[in-house]
Amino acid sequence: MEEGSARRIVYVIDDDRDIRLSLAFQLRTMDYDVHPFIGASDFIEQCHELAPGCLLLDVRMPEMDGGQALIEMRARGIDWPVIVMTGHAEVSMAVTFMKDGAFDFLEKPFEDAQLQVALVRGHERLAADRLRNEATRHAADRLGRLSAREKDVLRYMLSGETNKVIAFRLDLSVRTVEMHRANVLAKLGARNIAEAAVLVGGRLP
Numbered sequence: 001m002e003e004g005s006a007r008r009i010v011y012v013i014d015d016d017r018d019i020r021l022s023l024a025f026q027l028r029t030m031d032y033d034v035h036p037f038i039g040a041s042d043f044i045e046q047c048h049e050l051a052p053g054c055l056l057l058d059v060r061m062p063e064m065d066g067g068q069a070l071i072e073m074r075a076r077g078i079d080w081p082v083i084v085m086t087g088h089a090e091v092s093m094a095v096t097f098m099k100d101g102a103f104d105f106l107e108k109p110f111e112d113a114q115l116q117v118a119l120v121r122g123h124e125r126l127a128a129d130r131l132r133n134e135a136t137r138h139a140a141d142r143l144g145r146l147s148a149r150e151k152d153v154l155r156y157m158l159s160g161e162t163n164k165v166i167a168f169r170l171d172l173s174v175r176t177v178e179m180h181r182a183n184v185l186a187k188l189g190a191r192n193i194a195e196a197a198v199l200v201g202g203r204l205p
Contacts, residue, residue, distance in 0.1 A: 007033050007051065007053075008031065008032050008033060008053075008119075008123055009032070009033045009034075009035065009050075009051055009052070009053025009054070010027050010032045010033070010034050010035070010053055010054050010055075010056060010119060011035050011036075011037060011043060011050070011053055011054070011055045011056070012024060012027070012034060012035070012036045012037065012056045013036075013037045013039065013040055013043050013055060013056065013057045013058060013061075013066075013069070014036075014037075014038075014056070014057075014058040014061070014085070015038055015039055015058065015061045015062060016058070017038075019058070020036040020037075020038070021036075023036075023056060024036050026112065026115070027115075027119075030112075030116060030119075032119070033053075035050075035053075039061055039062070039063055039064065040057070040061060040063075040064040040065070040066065040068070040069030040072075041063055041064045041069075043055075043069070044064075044069065044072055044073065044076070047073065047076065047078050048076070048078075052080050052126055052129070052130075053080060053126070054080065054081045054082075054083060054103075054118075054119055054122035054123060054126070055080060055081065055082045055083065056083050056085055056106075057069060057070070057082050057083065057084050057085065057102075058084075058085050059084060059085065059086045059087070059093060059097075060087075066084055066097065067093070067096070067097055067100070070082055070084075070097055070100055070101060070102060071100065074100075074101050079101075079129075080126065081103035081104070081121075081122035081123075081125050081126065082097075082101070082102045082103050083102070083103055083104045083105065083106060083118050083119070083122060084097045084098075084102045084104070084105040084106070085105070085106050085108060085110075086105055086106070086107055086108065087107070087108050103118075103121075103122055103125065104118045104121065104122070106118060136203075139199050139200060139201060139203055140203065142187060142188045142189060142199060143188075143200065143203060145187045146184060146187055146188075149170075149180060150180050150183055150184050150187070152170055153166060153170070153177060153180040153181060153184060154184050154196070154200070156169060156170075157181060157184065157193050157196065158193070158196070158197055158200065163177045163178055163181065184196065188200075
């Protein structure tokens with residue numbers, strides 16, 4: 001699955017051909033990269049090969065309805081914003097979908113402005129997810145540069161221990177601890193322990 005894509009992608013999942021065509025045309029005029037699917041199972045079969053995007057998901061579809069699709073996507077680790085499209089009589093069902101992890105829902109027929117607001121919010125969420133994932137990869141890369149002993153020193157640094165205490169616990173000289181401490185900060189690209197703590201973010205085993 002492609003990560004970090006900045007394209008504004010929308011996947012339209014609806015078994016009604018006319019609705020798929022209408023939404024695809026409408027969204028392309030809004031400058032979205034649109035990919036229609038005739039059913040949820042078709043999308044799920046391909047989702048791990050697709051770039052992250054927002055989903056417009058119909059509630060009632062044959063074979064796999066919107067609720068089943070949402071549960072299956074979450075089970076597969078697909079956490080993209082899902083905007084449920086629902087008829088008036090299905091609003092209570094859509095509220096249940098929200099509890100199951102849907103991002104938003106639109107009651108048919110919806111206005112262009114409502115659709116645009118939901119998609120803007122959805123893509124803002126995707127952008128935040130990309131930044132968070134990049135930060136996680138960055139931190140893992142920096143932590144991977146530390147030696148086992150430097151990680152030991154870092155654990156004590158994060159718990160607020162002084163160099164003297166760390167030296168005692170690891171059976172090292174204070175000078176050696178100071179050297180490890182300097183190396184840790186340099187490899188993490190941190191100016192101080194506070195920045196190191198933010199970078200590590202609880203990732204150190």
